[in-house]
Amino acid sequence: MNLLTKTSLLITTVALTVLMAGGVIFFISTKEMINKQVDQELISEMHFVIRSFDNLVHGRDTVYYEDLTIIPTDEEITPAARFRDTIRLNVFDTKYQTYRMLVFGFRKGENRYKIELYKSLIDSNALIERVTLVWFGLSLFLIVAIYFLNKLIFKSTWKDFFEILKLAESYDVKTPHKKVSLKESEISEFSSLNAVITQLLERVERDFNNQKELTANTSHELQTPLSIIRMKAELLLQTPGITSEQAGLISDILATTDRLSRLNKSLLTISKIENNQFRETEKINLPEKIRSLVGQFNDLIDDKGISISMNLEDTTIVIHPLLGDLLLVNLLGNAILHNHDENGRIVIELKNNILTIANTGGNKELDKERIFKRYYRQSKNPDSSGIGLSIVKKICAYYDIGLAYRFENKMHSFKLDLTLVCTNGSRK
Amino acid sequence: MKSNLFEIFILTHVITSSIFLLLAIFVLWRSITGWIKNLVFTPKDKLLDKVFLILLYFELILGIVMFFFIKRPDELSSISEATQNVSLRYWAIIHFSSMTFALFFCQIGWIFISHSKSSVSKFKYASLYYGMAIIITLTTLGIYVSGKFFGA
Numbered sequence: 001m002n003l004l005t006k007t008s009l010l011i012t013t014v015a016l017t018v019l020m021a022g023g024v025i026f027f028i029s030t031k032e033m034i035n036k037q038v039d040q041e042l043i044s045e046m047h048f049v050i051r052s053f054d055n056l057v058h059g060r061d062t063v064y065y066e067d068l069t070i071i072p073t074d075e076e077i078t079p080a081a082r083f084r085d086t087i088r089l090n091v092f093d094t095k096y097q098t099y100r101m102l103v104f105g106f107r108k109g110e111n112r113y114k115i116e117l118y119k120s121l122i123d124s125n126a127l128i129e130r131v132t133l134v135w136f137g138l139s140l141f142l143i144v145a146i147y148f149l150n151k152l153i154f155k156s157t158w159k160d161f162f163e164i165l166k167l168a169e170s171y172d173v174k175t176p177h178k179k180v181s182l183k184e185s186e187i188s189e190f191s192s193l194n195a196v197i198t199q200l201l202e203r204v205e206r207d208f209n210n211q212k213e214l215t216a217n218t219s220h221e222l223q224t225p226l227s228i229i230r231m232k233a234e235l236l237l238q239t240p241g242i243t244s245e246q247a248g249l250i251s252d253i254l255a256t257t258d259r260l261s262r263l264n265k266s267l268l269t270i271s272k273i274e275n276n277q278f279r280e281t282e283k284i285n286l287p288e289k290i291r292s293l294v295g296q297f298n299d300l301i302d303d304k305g306i307s308i309s310m311n312l313e314d315t316t317i318v319i320h321p322l323l324g325d326l327l328l329v330n331l332l333g334n335a336i337l338h339n340h341d342e343n344g345r346i347v348i349e350l351k352n353n354i355l356t357i358a359n360t361g362g363n364k365e366l367d368k369e370r371i372f373k374r375y376y377r378q379s380k381n382p383d384s385s386g387i388g389l390s391i392v393k394k395i396c397a398y399y400d401i402g403l404a405y406r407f408e409n410k411m412h413s414f415k416l417d418l419t420l421v422c423t424n425g426s427r428k
Numbered sequence: 429m430k431s432n433l434f435e436i437f438i439l440t441h442v443i444t445s446s447i448f449l450l451l452a453i454f455v456l457w458r459s460i461t462g463w464i465k466n467l468v469f470t471p472k473d474k475l476l477d478k479v480f481l482i483l484l485y486f487e488l489i490l491g492i493v494m495f496f497f498i499k500r501p502d503e504l505s506s507i508s509e510a511t512q513n514v515s516l517r518y519w520a521i522i523h524f525s526s527m528t529f530a531l532f533f534c535q536i537g538w539i540f541i542s543h544s545k546s547s548v549s550k551f552k553y554a555s556l557y558y559g560m561a562i563i564i565t566l567t568t569l570g571i572y573v574s575g576k577f578f579g580a
Contacts, residue, residue, distance in 0.1 A: 001543035009536050013557075016536075020529045020564070027522070129521055136525045143532065 004154050012147045019139040027132055034124045035100070039083055042102040042117050046081060049115060053108060069116040073105075076112075080104070088118060097122055160185040164197055171201060173208045212275050219268040226261045230254060266387045269326065270374075273394045278320040283423070286350060287312035293328050294348075300336050306344040313351050317421045319399060327395045330388040331414055335359035338412075347411070353422045358413035365407035372403075434494070441490045448483045452562045455480050459558060462551035469547035477554065481538050484531050484561075491524055523568045530561035537561075 049056060049068065056070065057063055063070040081104040090097050102117040185191045233253045236242070242250075272278060294301070294308060301308060317324070335346045339361040349356045372393040374386065392414075396403040402417030455476055461467065537557025544550045 001540075005539075009539060013533070013536055016529060016532050017560075020526070023525065132521050132525070136521075136528070140528070 003158070004151050007154055008147050008150045011150050012143060015143050015146045019142060023135060023139060026135055027128075030131055031128050034128055038100045038119050038121065038124055039102075042083070042100060042119055043081065045117050045119075046102055046104060046115075049117065050106065053106065067118045067120075069118075071114045071116075073112055073114045075114070076105075085121070086118075090120075098125065157187070160187060160190040161193070164190070164193055168197060168201075173204055212271070215268065215271040219264055219271075222264050223261065226257055226264065230257045230261075233257065263387060266391055270387075270391060270394050273323070273391075273398055278323050278398070280320055281318045282321050283316050283318055284321065284324050286315045286317055286355070286418075289324065290328060290332075290348060290350070293325075293332055297332060297336055301346075304336065304339060304344060305342050306336060306339050306346055308346045308348065310348045311351070312348065315350055315353060315418065316423045317418055318423065319421055323395050323398070326391055327416075330392050331357045334388055335412075338362065345411070353417065353419045355416040355418055356413055358411040360411055362412070363410065366405065366412060368405055371405060437490060437494050441487065441494060444483060444487060444490070448480070448487060449565070451476065451480055451483065452558070452565065455554065456559055456562055459551045459554035463548060463555050466548055467551070469550040473550075477538060477541060477558075480558070481534055484527075484534055487527065488531055491527065495520055495524060522571060526564050526568045530564040533557050533561045533564070 045067075049070075056065075056068070062072065081102050084101045084103065086099050086101045087096050088099050089095070098121040099118040100121055101119075104115055106113045106115050185194060233250050237247060237250045237254075290310065290312060294310070319327075332346075335357055336359075339346065339359050345360045347356070347358045349358075372389050374390045393403060395401070396416065400420045402415075402419075404415045404417075406413045406415065458473065458476070462469065462473070534557060537553050540553040540557065541550045544553060
């Protein structure tokens with residue numbers, strides 16, 4: 001539920017309660033006022049009757065008018081007026097109607113009379129009804145108006161806040177040259193929020209750029225000493241009179257240096273992917289690319305006696321060429337590296353935008369939760385840096401490629417859903 | 429013909445009102461218990477609330493129809509009819525107005541319940557809003573009963 005709706009509903013609830021309570025008071029007081037008015041009129045008529053008694057009676061004993069009855073009586077009637085509601089037959093339309101009645105006693109000379117004055121309540125009741133209905137209709141109108149007006153006012157007042165929210169939602173620290181600019185607000189709290197958000201985003205951007213620079217510089221700086229170590233080790237290897245044991249040790253140094261160099265380059269690649277530095281894309285014919293890479297790995301494949309079967313549908317994907325290479329090289333490389341030393345198998349299938357690379361090797365399922373994490377190695381193979389699948393995962397995440405691992409029929413299978421990068425697909 | 433139709437409406441209104449009242453008491457009890465004891469708001473609770481609200485809307489439609497069937501005061505042909513009519517017309521206005529407010533409370537409550545994330549929150553809103561609606565309903569019924577016994 002959004003802020004505007006909740007606030008509007010709460011205010012409407014309060015308005016409902018107040019109007020309802022007010023309505024009860026209004027109804028009771030209106031009824032009382034109107035009834036009092038009727039009573040006042042009856043009292044005025046009573047005074048008139050008393051003043052004009054002789055004219056009204058005209059020497060008769062009993063007098064019946066539509067709204068007046070004078071009856072002689074022997075009972076002792078108190079002169080105090082008494083009010084009562086009653087039902088009487090209306091002689092003109094022969095219908096029973098409600099009346100307000102005033103009864104009082106009157107003494108004229110030796111004679112005592114009971115006088116009843118009547119006032120029809122049809123009009124006053126109808127008035128109360130109509131007034132109540134009008135008030136009710138007005139209340140409903142007010143409640144609805146309050147709800148919508150409140151929403152309108154709130155929307156206008158909180159406009160600056162929603163602009164800040166929109167900016168914060170759309171802000172991407174990786175998008176270059178997008179400056180944070182928030183309008184000055186006339187509401188002090190929003191101005192403060194503006195200032196805080198602006199500072200926060202500037203700090204985030206600064207830290208991000210520093211981090212990016214640090215990663216790039218560190219990686220670059222590491223390459224230089226690694227290259228020197230490599231160079232010196234190679235020179236040492238060529239030194240005449242070197243023993244085989246010494247050569248072995250130097251080879252180990254070279255292998256480790258190479259591994260360190262590859263690791264360094266991989267980390268730099270991951271960092272560049274995270275920093276959105278691979279924005280360009282190209283159309284790549286996937287079957288052609290796969291066949292080409294398999295060709296490059298032919299020596300290794302033949303060395304290990306691995307049989308490859310490929311079933312590739314014609315598919316074109318839109319991806320940065322380097323990342324496309326890395327994706328396939330890492331998966332294919334792993335399929336070869338972690339395969340059996342003899343009679344291994346690799347199956348590559350590309351159908352309906354789904355690429356599956358499956359390989360034999362290791363009879364246990366890999367840990368699905370950890371295989372894509374950096375530096376995790378399930379095998380003891382020293383050539384494995386533990387970072388290949390991490391790169392694969394990063395590339396897949398970058399292009400919204402679905403990535404899944406399964407172990408079935410003694411084969412480790414990696415499935416990529418390339419739907420979103422196939423010809424019309426693009427990174428979100 | 430008109431009076432037969434009116435009788436049918438009255439009967440329907442009485443039956444559905446009785447069901448509504450029983451349901452209302454149960455819903456209120458469930459809401460308060462759920463709020464205090466931190467119970468889980470189940471799909472059954474949601475269904476009950478929905479039925480509660482639908483019944484109230486149905487009562488409103490019935491009430492609007494019946495209000496126009498109630499005879500005007502100058503059409504009465506017996507004392508007992510007239511006596512009945514005065515209190516009935518007043519009460520009809522009070523009842524109609526109050527129940528419309530009750531419906532508003534229930535509707536707002538329903539919106540809050542639908543959008544709440546936690547069960548406690550749902551039960552809290554149900555207790556407050558439906559509770560208010562039930563108080564209004566019982567109050568107008570009380571006025572009617574007291575009016576019947578003590579006169580308008």
